[in-house]
Each structure stands twice: as C-alpha cells, then as structure tokens.
Amino acid sequence: MNQDDKKIRAAVHRALESSGMSRRNFLRLSGGGALMAGATASGLLISRPARAVPTSAHIVIVGAGAAGLDSASRLSRELDGARITIIDRQEAHYYQPGLTLVASGLWGADKVTDRNARYLPSDVEWIHDMVAEYDPDNNRVVTEDGRTVEYDYLLVTTGLQINYSDIEGMSRDLIGQHGIGCVYDRPDVALATWQAIDRFTTEGGVGLFTRAPGAIKCAGAPLKMTMLTENRLNERGTRDRAEMHYLPPAKSLFSQPDIHDFLTEHLPGRGIQIDWDHPLKAIDPGARTATFATPEGDRTMEYDFIHVVPPMSAPDALRNSPLAAPAESKFAGWLEVDQYELQHLRYANVFGAGDVNGVPIGKTSASVKAQVPVAVENLIQNIQEKENTARYNGYTSCPLITQVGRAILLEFDYDLKMTPSFPIITPYEPRWTSWLMKDYLLLPAYRAMLRGRI
Amino acid sequence: MAFSITGILFVMLEFFRGMLWFLIPLILLDLILLGWYFKRISGRRNKAGLAFKTSIGFGVFAFVITLILLPGSTHATWGDLIGWIDYFSLILVSLGMGAAGAVAIFPVMLHLVGIGPRKEAVQKTQATRPGQTADENAG
Structure with missing residues (x-):
C-alpha cells in the first residue's frame, strides 16, 4: 500500500470510528442513502403539496x-x-422562444416541437x-x-391570434416565398423564413424588417431577426451587398428605455437604418414592394427580403x-x-x-x-x-440576441426597472453567458414551467 | 425573479431528461462497480489512491476538452467571450463536466488500477526475497 492509499484509508477509518460506525454499516447506510436519493428524485417527479x-x-x-x-x-x-x-x-406544442433560432438556421424545427400530452397531468380532462x-x-x-x-x-x-389579413396582400401561405419571412408562427413557417433569409444573406439586396403596432408577443423577436440576419450577412461576406432597414410603427424600439437608447445607437452602428413611424399597411409579393402608412402619407419600398410582423389580438x-x-x-x-x-x-x-x-x-x-x-x-x-x-x-424577460454567440438578458417589471435574476450578468451589454443560457438552459426551464415546477 | 433550489433542481432535471436513458444505466453501473469493488478488495492491497489520481487525470482531460469545445458547441467563437463573466461561466461549466467525468470513471478505475495483489502473496514474496534476514521480515 502506498502512502496515498494509507492516508485515504486511515482518514475513512477515522471518520467511521469517530461516528461509531463499522465499514459494513457504512456500506449498508450508503445503500440506504442511495435509496433515499432515489426517493427524493422520484419525489421531484411526482410530489404533491403537503396540504392540497x-x-x-x-x-x-x-x-x-x-x-x-x-x-x-x-x-x-x-x-x-x-x-x-x-x-x-391542438395536439402539438411549440417552444415559441426558440423560433428565432429556427428562423436563423441555428436550430432544427424538431427541437421546438413537442406534444401537449407529455405535460398534461393524467387527472385533467382534455377536450x-x-x-x-x-x-x-x-x-x-x-x-x-x-x-x-x-x-x-x-x-x-x-x-x-396572428392577424395576417390586417396587412393587405399578406397571408401565411406566402411565408418562405417572394422574399417574405415571419418568425411568429409554427416551426415549419420559421423554417420557411430561414430559407428566405438564407437566400437574402447569400445574394444581398434590400432587407426590410417591420414591427406591427399594438401589443405583440415577444416584441424583441423582430429586433433579433434583424440583428441575426445582419450577422449572417457579415459571416458570409455579403454585408456590403445588402441595405437594411428596421421599420418600427412609432418612435420606440423597445419598451424598456435603457434598451431603447442602446438600440437607437447600436442598429445604425451596424449600418441598419431606422425608419421611424412605418407601420406596414400592404404588401405586393409579385412586385416585391411593401407600403407603409407613415404620418407623411403612404410610402412604398422595394425589397428583396421582408420580415413581416403582423398585428396580433x-x-x-x-x-x-x-x-x-x-x-x-x-x-x-x-x-x-x-x-x-x-x-x-x-x-x-x-x-x-x-x-x-x-x-x-x-x-x-x-x-x-x-x-x-x-x-x-x-x-x-x-x-x-x-x-x-x-x-x-409585471415581470418579463427577453434574451435579446444581438448576434450569434451574444445576447443581452433583459428582465424588467411594470415600472420598466431592470430586475436581473443574476445581478452579475449585466443587462446592458451583450454577453456570451446570456447566449449560453438562451442556447442551453431556457428550454429546460420552459419545460419545467410546463410541468408547473418553476 | 427569485429562484428556489427546487426550481433549479427541476430545470436541471429537464436538462438531463433527454439523457436519462444513458445516465441512469451509467449511475447504476457505477454503483454496481463500487459495490463489487468492496467485495473484491477484501484480502487484497487497496490502491484506491491510484484510482483516484487516474480519475482526476480523466476529469482534467474532460475539463480541457469542454473548455475548448463549449463556445463552438453554442455556435459562438472565442471572440464572443468578452468579459470576466463569460470566462467564469466557461470555466464553471467545464469544471462541472470535469468533475462529472472524474466521478463517473472512478468506479471503473477502482477495478482497473485500484486492486493490488493478495496480501498473503505480498507477504510470501517479501518472506522469500533473497538476501533478507528474518529480522527484516518481522519488521
């Protein structure tokens, strides 16, 4: 027995002796411990509150x-x-926060597709x-x-519900064709959007990124799609062949004022022109033109790719x-x-x-x-x-992806005050750590939520 | 948003749920190997220290591999790590992978390098070693 072996064995022996336990009892208790651990783990899976x-x-x-x-x-x-x-x-369940990653070619559609039945407790009647x-x-x-x-x-x-028909000439069937994309829908639609973005980032041209007026889900998604597309253009060396416009319906980019200020500098810094007060009114897929109802009157713009964000209700x-x-x-x-x-x-x-x-x-x-x-x-x-x-x-959160590999983890409340869960991760600068969480941890957290566990 | 310990455990459970088909047999195998080791070691020289060191070596290897591959596995590049928190996260995850690797391999290593020859055989060898006196053997 070498010196290390002796030290380890002596330390274990001393610990067991001091607790008045033989090695056999220790092993027996270890087995009990393993069973206890198993019971705890199964308790995590099927626990009920102490007083229902x-x-x-x-x-x-x-x-x-x-x-x-x-x-x-x-x-x-x-x-x-x-x-x-x-x-x-609906039988299928879609992890909607992952649709931006599908629409930017990073995730497959299967990663965001699940079944409601997997999460529904057996004692709940499903009509x-x-x-x-x-x-x-x-x-x-x-x-x-x-x-x-x-x-x-x-x-x-x-x-x-997504109201495609509120935009003249627009329908879900058009997504993926005529340079039209939309991240707000099913995974197959997000995949069709990626195909349109793939073509645009290969060939270049004019890219329009719209945002509907009124309340929409994940208001950060249009911004993410804009920045991820710009990132793809850079990766492919076609950035200088593309002209990009972000067209908010009013004079705000994001409800949280610090992030609005950040984006107001960040987007133009990446060569993305902000065209304020541009709600999308109509689209002509054949001619590849989009009409915006600006305060100065209708403005029609040609495009090679357009990310359409329809009004929602x-x-x-x-x-x-x-x-x-x-x-x-x-x-x-x-x-x-x-x-x-x-x-x-x-x-x-x-x-x-x-x-x-x-x-x-x-x-x-x-x-x-x-x-x-x-x-x-x-x-x-x-x-x-x-x-x-x-x-x-009023707690809400948005991992605002600024490029592949970096994101800002935003969390705020009704007062629009930042309420970071992890104060060491700054909500004011893009970080890989926030991206890592988006890529690896948010889907498990979402599934734990579906089971009512977090 | 406040996080509870149980909440974090549930997130981890969901993270590993897709790998349970692999992890549960692995853990069971490790436990069986551990139990079997205690049976096998009876009457033999215990070289658990060597198994521990070898497992640590494997853990260091897993740590380094994770450190190198993790940013790329998230479609990011090393250039995307721009603050101390990013390096801290990378090291933390890599340490976790290294520790998990070391723990998983330890029972295997116990069997591969942690069991020495029978004690009687050692004593017999020492007793018959040429040139030794009876006094030395007694020591």
Missing part, C-alpha cells in the same frame, strides 16, 4: 399553450377533488376542441363542435365576448383582468394568464412563468372564499 386544498369545483382552462399547461399542472397538484378540464384542439363562445353570465363556454361546458371557475389561457371568440376589455380601454379586445391579481374585473370567477391578458407588459413566456402562479394562487384563494394574496409585478 379539498374542493369539488369544476375548473375549466381554455387553451393548452404554455400558460394552460402550467396552470393545469399546478391546479392538479394543489387541489384535492377538483374536476379540471382543459379545452384545446380536443376550441371555444367558440364565452358565456360568463351563465358560467359556461360553447365549443366549435357545439358542446356546452359549464364551470365554477374559468382560467383563460388562450394565447393570441386576442382570439376572435374572446375578443367578441363579454370577457374582453371594452373599446374605451387601452387594452380593448384583450382579457380584462386586474393587472396585479389577474382576476377578471367584472367576473370574479374568471382569471387569466399569458398573452391573452390585457396588462401593460410584454407578452413572453417569462411573463407566463410569473403570471401563472399568481392566477392559480388567487383562483385557489377564491375557492376557499379568501382574499387574493398573490400579486404579479
């Missing part, structure tokens, strides 16, 4: 997107005896249909197939229902909830989470992550006839 709230209430969740699945997981775990129903026809009508006065919804579903509590998590069924905020509200057409408690302002048994909520903050999966625990906790408080205790502070 007993109830016979029927809770209907409309929409099986990120907010719907997260809500279903939490309600299933935190309630005992409740009947939980989720309504959504494969879409809600066509909300009838909150009678506590019921009617599906497109004509089925009436009554509820005690309603949780609206429908997400939003709450789904029609909700927009035309009594649950929508009235026309005079600044959130007209969106679900009318209290921005802190996420409870409907007129129907106390209705709550909302995710993109559909009419709240003054970005529509991102980070917002969903912060909103769902609040909506679920307040709903459970209502079941117990208690006051709302949870409050949403």
